[in-house]
Amino acid sequence: MKRIIPIIFLSALWVTSCSTIQQLRFEEPEVTFQGFQFDTISMEGVTILFDFEVDNPNEQSFKSGGYSYEFLLGDSSLARGEQREEFEIMGNDKSVIQIPVTFNYRDSMSSLGELAGKDSVAYQIKTEVDLDFGSYGSREVPVAHQGYLPVPKIPDIVFRGFDVNEIGFSGVDVELNFRVRNPNIFKIYVNSVDYTMIVNGNEWVSTGIDKSYDLDSSTNTMITVPIKIGLNTAGTDAIRVIRDREPVDYEIRGHARVGADIPGFQRDADLPFEFKGTFEF
Secondary structure (H helix, E strand, O other): OOOHHHHHHHHHHHHHHHHHHHHHOOOOOEEEEEEEEEEEEOOOEEEEEEEEEEEEOOOOOEEEEEEEEEEEEOOEEEEEEEEOOOEEEOOOEEEEEEEEEEEEHHHHHHHOHHHOOOOEEEEEEEEEEEEEOHHHOEEEEEEEEEEEEEOOOOOEEEEEEEEEEEEEOOEEEEEEEEEEEOOOOOOEEEEEEEEEEEEOOEEEEEEEEOOOEEEOOOOEEEEEEEEEEEOOHHHHHHHHHHHHOOEEEEEEEEEEEEEEOOOOEOOOEEEEEEEEEEEEO
């Protein structure tokens, strides 16, 4: 028994020493940029989710007190923020911190004149992650990343006039012609359109189009919209105007639901439109 006690003592000392050595071999975790994804994109603005990975190579777990960030387009700072929610980084594990950044194009255009006419814009995100290593102290780990983002442009819609197909006992069949130009480097989808047409102060028709249109990048597309004007007050007025071939003042206003061939783009983004002018049949 006298020999066993020293052996047990030495074994305990060895285990304690190994544990101490492992603690002394603490390696500082690494924070790296992993990528980004579009949460939502519309014709008005964008929300981007930036992913940063925290790699903890140690046995010990530690906590993060949150992060702060700054988002820049070109050299101009557009968004700043911070998140102070505490979370744990487990030992020998990797955790992803996701930073959402939201900005709208109108504010960007007012502060960044160079955005006008560009297909993409250089961006930079700077972040500092607060890491608390317990007995090893704490520090803010800075990480930065830069790249390019697409800049969606509003489609150019031009009203090209009316075509009268038929005037009959049931009303007037008319086609509205539009030229739509997609100025973007990606495809645009027009999913549906609701509109109201007013001629000489009288509402001729208020309806919608359920048909979808695919607008390829940097192309012009002619869209023809057939409408039926029944024999009501508007129909009687339409027949008189068309028969007498009078110049008319028209107003067409409404909303289109559009999407874009970009991951994360809001599929049914709202695009209002309005056209006013004079037309001769």
